[in-house]
Amino acid sequence: MVGTADGEAGTSHSQSLERGLLILSAFRSGQPQLGVSELGRCVGLSRSTTHRYVATLATLGYLQQDEETKKYRLGPRVLDLGFSAINSMEVREVAAPHLRRLSDATGFTVNMAILDGNDIVYVERCRSTRPGQREIDLNLHIGSRLPAYCTSLGKVLLAHLSPPLRDAVLDGVDFARRGPNTITSRRGLLAELERVREQGFALNNEELAYGLRSIAAPIFDFHGDAVAAVNLAVHSSMISMQDLVARLGGTLRRAAAEVSAHLGHQPA
Amino acid sequence: MVGTADGEAGTSHSQSLERGLLILSAFRSGQPQLGVSELGRCVGLSRSTTHRYVATLATLGYLQQDEETKKYRLGPRVLDLGFSAINSMEVREVAAPHLRRLSDATGFTVNMAILDGNDIVYVERCRSTRPGQREIDLNLHIGSRLPAYCTSLGKVLLAHLSPPLRDAVLDGVDFARRGPNTITSRRGLLAELERVREQGFALNNEELAYGLRSIAAPIFDFHGDAVAAVNLAVHSSMISMQDLVARLGGTLRRAAAEVSAHLGHQPA
DNA sequence: GACGCCGTTCCGATTACTCGAACAGACGCC
DNA sequence: GGCGTCTGTTCGAGTAATCGGAACGGCGTC
Numbered sequence: 001m002v003g004t005a006d007g008e009a010g011t012s013h014s015q016s017l018e019r020g021l022l023i024l025s026a027f028r029s030g031q032p033q034l035g036v037s038e039l040g041r042c043v044g045l046s047r048s049t050t051h052r053y054v055a056t057l058a059t060l061g062y063l064q065q066d067e068e069t070k071k072y073r074l075g076p077r078v079l080d081l082g083f084s085a086i087n088s089m090e091v092r093e094v095a096a097p098h099l100r101r102l103s104d105a106t107g108f109t110v111n112m113a114i115l116d117g118n119d120i121v122y123v124e125r126c127r128s129t130r131p132g133q134r135e136i137d138l139n140l141h142i143g144s145r146l147p148a149y150c151t152s153l154g155k156v157l158l159a160h161l162s163p164p165l166r167d168a169v170l171d172g173v174d175f176a177r178r179g180p181n182t183i184t185s186r187r188g189l190l191a192e193l194e195r196v197r198e199q200g201f202a203l204n205n206e207e208l209a210y211g212l213r214s215i216a217a218p219i220f221d222f223h224g225d226a227v228a229a230v231n232l233a234v235h236s237s238m239i240s241m242q243d244l245v246a247r248l249g250g251t252l253r254r255a256a257a258e259v260s261a262h263l264g265h266q267p268a
Numbered sequence: 269m270v271g272t273a274d275g276e277a278g279t280s281h282s283q284s285l286e287r288g289l290l291i292l293s294a295f296r297s298g299q300p301q302l303g304v305s306e307l308g309r310c311v312g313l314s315r316s317t318t319h320r321y322v323a324t325l326a327t328l329g330y331l332q333q334d335e336e337t338k339k340y341r342l343g344p345r346v347l348d349l350g351f352s353a354i355n356s357m358e359v360r361e362v363a364a365p366h367l368r369r370l371s372d373a374t375g376f377t378v379n380m381a382i383l384d385g386n387d388i389v390y391v392e393r394c395r396s397t398r399p400g401q402r403e404i405d406l407n408l409h410i411g412s413r414l415p416a417y418c419t420s421l422g423k424v425l426l427a428h429l430s431p432p433l434r435d436a437v438l439d440g441v442d443f444a445r446r447g448p449n450t451i452t453s454r455r456g457l458l459a460e461l462e463r464v465r466e467q468g469f470a471l472n473n474e475e476l477a478y479g480l481r482s483i484a485a486p487i488f489d490f491h492g493d494a495v496a497a498v499n500l501a502v503h504s505s506m507i508s509m510q511d512l513v514a515r516l517g518g519t520l521r522r523a524a525a526e527v528s529a530h531l532g533h534q535p536a
Numbered sequence: 537g538a539c540g541c542c543g544t545t546c547c548g549a550t551t552a553c554t555c556g557a558a559c560a561g562a563c564g565c566c
Numbered sequence: 567g568g569c570g571t572c573t574g575t576t577c578g579a580g581t582a583a584t585c586g587g588a589a590c591g592g593c594g595t596c
Contacts, residue, residue, distance in 0.1 A: 013323065037541080080350075081342075082347055085346040143350065316557095316577095556579105563572075564569105
């Protein structure tokens with residue numbers, strides 16, 4: 001037998017833990033209520049095995065069983081986990097008041113995101129406070145994911161990755177057209193990232209969706225790594241690309257720089 | 269052999285899964301960076317065993333290893349879990365726009381919470397938009413927990429529990445004094461809950477902390493269960509208790525009733 | 537009432553797990 | 567420089583925790 005060559009991690013890997021977490025993750029997609037059999041099919045396990053994991057998760061509070069339908073849904077302990085993840089983010093804590101001020105000052109929606117593989121993950125969000133403002137809402141909330149290549153937040157984060165890491169990430173990108181101006185080639189994106197890196201901010205002119213514009217700036221920690229990015233999202237009817245840069249660019253970059261400074265970043 | 273009587277769940281229980289999740293939970297308390305040895309001591313396992321779980325969690329993205337310190341922190345996949353938990357809450361989705369409107373209309377901070385055991389868990393939060401407003405912030409964010417017995421949100425949720433369930437919950441309450449007017453006896457709380465139930469809303473007059481007042485109303489689903497509660501939080505210098513009820517009570521209760529109606533609740 | 541599906545329980549076979557021991561590296565201390 | 571002790575990590579042999587098939591009871595439906 002070869003033995004060692006198969007699987008993913010070979011040596012140290014806990015099958016049970018992986019399967020249990022796989023079951024938990026199954027609740028991400030769509031339906032919030034799942035039964036044992038459904039889950040079993042989802043993760044490719046027998047009903048009995050699935051049930052054991054589900055029962056374990058339920059007694060620990062990670063799942064709750066609906067008394068009527070006998071199906072399971074995520075429990076409050078999962079919330080705990082998620083929130084300790086969020087709250088363990090120094091960046092977010094430090095940035096929150098600055099983002100609020102930025103949103104108040106500009107009247108636009110402010111988002112903060114981190115990079116996770118090909119995706120960006122929203123970790124903070126301040127909706128525009130002006131009631132009359134046209135609502136831009138692709139059903140985004142904290143925790144939402146979007147592909148990095150077609151968002152200002154994603155581009156600014158990719159632009160400040162080390163070249164080998166950036167290339168590794170780009171290998172996995174599916175350059176699907178999502179808006180009128182989506183960058184649909186690796187070559188094009190690389191050129192764009194170069195530009196973003198030089199000018200210190202990223203623009204998005206309807207690359208993700210029709211009518212959506214944004215400008216994003218990076219947040220650096222004390223190592224000089226871009227650990228997060230912050231953007232202003234506007235509707236194309238509200239502002240031209242020129243004005244986006246001229247009127248909002250400075251304020252945005254100043255806010256991002258303040259957050260970076262609080263994280264110990266020393267501007268070169 | 270007795271066999272079945274020992275342990276917690278007896279029969280179907282996955283040890284590995286429980287241990288793995290225990291390791292994840294260890295990150296809740298304080299330090300966001302933990303090493304293998306620390307974790308091992310935390311959960312009572314050998315370093316090698318702990319390492320296997322940690323490695324598994326890391327390859328799955330639930331943990332990330334800091335390249336310098338070699339210690340681990342929570343990874344982005346944990347965020348996913350937490351957010352699918354939040355987003356699987358129908359209540360929250362339905363309520364969000366109403367809460368925003370309520371906050372805009374009153375100018376005060378609006379909170380929504382659910383009950384989890386003795387605690388309430390914040391699931392939505394709209395900070396007051398008026399800049400001049402005095403900030404009431406006990407470092408609360410979505411996911412924060414507070415004891416139910418000394419909050420308006422908690423009292424209104426407890427008040428609408430079925431008596432046996434309510435009694436079971438109260439058994440675990442530690443009636444610690446947290447503010448000038450904290451209810452510190454089970455007897456007193458039961459009387460208060462009765463009042464809350466009758467009048468349809470709960471008040472908090474500095475029971476949680478000095479200077480903090482709030483008024484809360486329940487949100488019912490189509491079963492008639494109080495699945496969440498919403499409140500308005502104010503500083504005692506801003507408004508008297510009479511005005512809190514007279515000026516804000518109606519608006520708050522109307523907002524809560526609208527959300528309940530959207531969930532299919534039929535007022536009796 | 538027979539079928540199909542569900543969640544749940546039980547059991548023996550087996551496989552994936554446990555822990556001690558050992559390694560390599562980092563740090564502090566004489 | 568050479569201890570001593572702390573890391574994180576790897577390996578292996580013994581064992582205990584896990585696996586999935588089979589069976590039970592409860593629901594709907596045809």
